Amino acid sequence: MVALREGFEREFALLMERLPPWVRREVEGYGASLEEIAMDLGYQLAYTVDGKTLYSEREVRKEDLDFVLHRVGGFKENNRAGLEGTLHRISRILTGLGEMAGITIRVGKFIQGVAEPLRPYLVETGGSLLVVGPPRTGKTTLLRDIVRILAEVYGSRVVAVDTSNEIGGDGTIPHPGIRPARRMQVPDPPSRHQGRIIYQAIANHSPEVVVVDEIGYNEDVQECLTASRRGVRVVATAHGERLLDVLENPALHPVLGDPDLRVRERRSRPAFSAALQVVAKGRFLFYPNLAQAVDDLLQGREPEGVAIGP
Known part of the structure; x- marks a missing residue:
């Protein structure tokens, strides 16, 4: 609910x-x-x-x-x-x-329950998740509720890297809705600091899951890739109307398996095992196998997504 x-x-x-x-x-x-x-x-x-x-x-x-x-x-x-x-x-x-x-x-509001349809993947299946969507579609509201669900299972081993303080709020003490997850704030401008904070979260605080809002800078993309290779789950958001927009963003290629758009092939496995496209508030398309979805896009095919929501 x-x-x-x-x-x-x-x-x-x-x-x-x-x-x-x-x-x-x-x-x-x-x-x-x-x-x-x-x-x-x-x-x-x-x-x-x-x-x-x-x-x-x-x-x-x-x-x-x-x-x-x-x-x-x-x-x-x-x-x-x-x-x-x-x-x-x-x-x-x-x-x-x-x-x-x-x-x-x-006026900030914590909407609880929007991520519940994803609970089986977040809790039982596991794996890193890339959340894609344009502004004002509820992407951050969803991410905040994802933190809540993950924190129920992993407690303080969930670390939210709060780029613009949308996850936990602008105050020093984060919103109680994400507890007992921990929150690390990112100084402005995020392009110079976000990657460093992700690194510090992994190196200093031994998280099981790192949650990041709005990746797309070179250093933060590389740190997300490094985290996934070290066995740390990553849940991150990226701007884009749909998954194809992410594929066409060169800055995000490292976490998508370093695709070559000219030869239409991936050079490695993606840092994220699954992806979620935010269609509208409360409506999503879930891609349980991001590698296959990227391969389909490279070959000009529309990947199969599971519709979630009304």
């Missing part, structure tokens, strides 16, 4: 406490339907509810932005802040002079 994880009300209340009173009155009643709040200096307050953007009659003033700043306690170098133990994200916009001109607040 797919449902909002217990505890959201408390996490939502923590976020509401950081808002100016008039903003809180405007948005609080929407509860879990509230998705995002945009506070831009001199503009009407804008907020998104169930995909629809609404506007208040009142404009945002400097004291409103300062109110949020003081209650958040400051922003990191990447201009983001989080609330401990939640998935909420608060990001600021600066002027050329370094003054705050706007704030975007994303």
Whole structure:
């Protein structure tokens, strides 16, 4: 059963406490339907509810932005802040002079159960899994729930390398929904650090499973390959509408078995044993044999996937 994880009300209340009173009155009643709040200096307050953007009659003033700043306690170098133990994200916009001109607040929600159809593979069959999908299709929501399921079995031997803090949230203490899995944050820019953090996770913390959100940089791809060759399971996401898009991305070739698109052959076995294509929220295509799927694509055939979801 797919449902909002217990505890959201408390996490939502923590976020509401950081808002100016008039903003809180405007948005609080929407509860879990509230998705995002945009506070831009001199503009009407804008907020998104169930995909629809609404506007208040009142404009945002400097004291409103300062109110949020003081209650958040400051922003990191990447201009983001989080609330401990939640998935909420608060990001600021600066002027050329370094003054705050706007704030975007994303209401974080832990949706539990979306990965349950994959439980037999994750728990019983095992193996590394590549998750492919375009933005805004629930890829990270799925990955977060995969961490939850793996942590039930492997406990603290699951390490989530949290590239943009989407898995465990921006706070120092990760969201309780992924416990007892451990979380390692990646400094900005991820292109310079993600591979190093994956290496540290494997070398220093003896994980059974490493979970990585958004691979595609040279070093992180190589570290995922190294992990799989050392017997560490890897679950990772990659951008792409479908599996063919991943095959046509040269940066990801090492984890796909180093395919040669000219001669239509693989030079080695993929780092991942299976792949999952996110079609839409709650709808997936599962490829239990990634090597065969890659071979089919190289030969111009559409690989057979198992449909999951409505």
